[in-house]
Amino acid sequence: MVAQLETPSLNSTVSRSHTIKGLVKVFTSSYRSFFTDVMAQALRIAGQGTPVLIVQFLKGGIRQGQDNPIVLGQNLHWIRCDLPRCIDTPHLDDTESESLHLLWQHTLSVVNKGNYALVVLDELSLAMNFGLIPEAEVLEFLTNRPQSVDIILTGAEMPKAILDLADEITEIRRPNRL
Numbered sequence: 001m002v003a004q005l006e007t008p009s010l011n012s013t014v015s016r017s018h019t020i021k022g023l024v025k026v027f028t029s030s031y032r033s034f035f036t037d038v039m040a041q042a043l044r045i046a047g048q049g050t051p052v053l054i055v056q057f058l059k060g061g062i063r064q065g066q067d068n069p070i071v072l073g074q075n076l077h078w079i080r081c082d083l084p085r086c087i088d089t090p091h092l093d094d095t096e097s098e099s100l101h102l103l104w105q106h107t108l109s110v111v112n113k114g115n116y117a118l119v120v121l122d123e124l125s126l127a128m129n130f131g132l133i134p135e136a137e138v139l140e141f142l143t144n145r146p147q148s149v150d151i152i153l154t155g156a157e158m159p160k161a162i163l164d165l166a167d168e169i170t171e172i173r174r175p176n177r178l
Contacts, residue, residue, distance in 0.1 A: 022117075022150040024142055024165055028125065028158045029172035037172075038120055038154055045118050046076035053116040054078040055107050057100065057133070058087040058123045065099070066106035077116075079103065090130035097132075104133055111145055118150045125155030125162070135159050 027038055039054070046052040052075055064070065065082025072078060081087065081099045092100065111119055127133040142151060142165055153162060163169055 021147050022145075023167040025150070025152045025168045025170070026158055026163060026166045027152065027154045027170045027172065028156060030156050031172060031174060034172040035122060035154060038122070038152055041152070042076060042118060042120055043072065046073055050075060050117045051115060052076045052118045052120070053107075053110065054120040054122065055103065056080045056122040057103060057127045060085050060087065060099075066103055079106075087127075087130075087132070090132060092132065100127070100132055104137075108141055111141070111149060114146050114149070116149065118152070120152045121154070123155045124153050125158040127155075128159055128162075129157055135161060138162065139165065 027034060042052045042054055054076070056079070059080045060083030064078075064080040066079050068079075068082075070078040081096075081103050083096055083099050087096065087100065107119070107121070110116065124133065124138065128135045128138060139161055142162070145151065153166075158169075
C-alpha cells in the first residue's frame with residue numbers, strides 16, 4: 001500500500017511518467033474481530049493525508065447510508081447501508097435490497113471518479129456469498145477500477161476468483177492449542 005505525500009521544490013514541477021499501481025488486498029477469516037486491524041491501517045493512511053473510504057455492506061443500525069457518512073478526520077469517510085439492522089441473511093425485503101444496491105452503486109461511482117486512494121470493502125465476500133452483490137460485478141469493478149486505487153476486501157469465505165486476483169491475502173486463523 002502506498003501513501004506518499006510529495007513536496008515539490010519551488011522551482012520545479014512534478015510530473016509522473018507512470019502511476020503507481022494500487023493493490024488488491026484480502027483479509028479473510030472464519031473468526032470475527034479482525035476488522036480492527038483493517039481499520040487501524042485505514043486510519044493510519046488517512047492520517048498521512050490520503051483519502052480513504054470504508055464501506056460496510058452488511059452493517060446497519062445507525063442511519064448512515066451513503067448520503068450521511070461518518071467523517072473521521074478530514075480524509076476518512078465511513079458508510080454503511082441505510083438500514084435499521086445488520087444484514088445476516090440473503091432474504092431481504094425491497095427496502096433492504098434497495099439500500100444495499102444504492103450503497104454498491106455509490107461505491108462504484110466514487111471509486112471510478114478517483115475520489116479515494118484506499119477503499120475498504122468490508123464483508124463484501126458475505127454479500128457475494130448471499131447472492132446480494134454478483135461476484136462478476138465485483139471482479140469487473142476490481143479489474144477496471146482506476147489503477148492507482150488500493151482496495152481492501154474483507155470477509156469469510158472469499159470467492160476463489162477474488163483470491164486469484166488479489167495481490168496480497170491475509171488469513172487470520174487461530175491455531176489449535178492444547
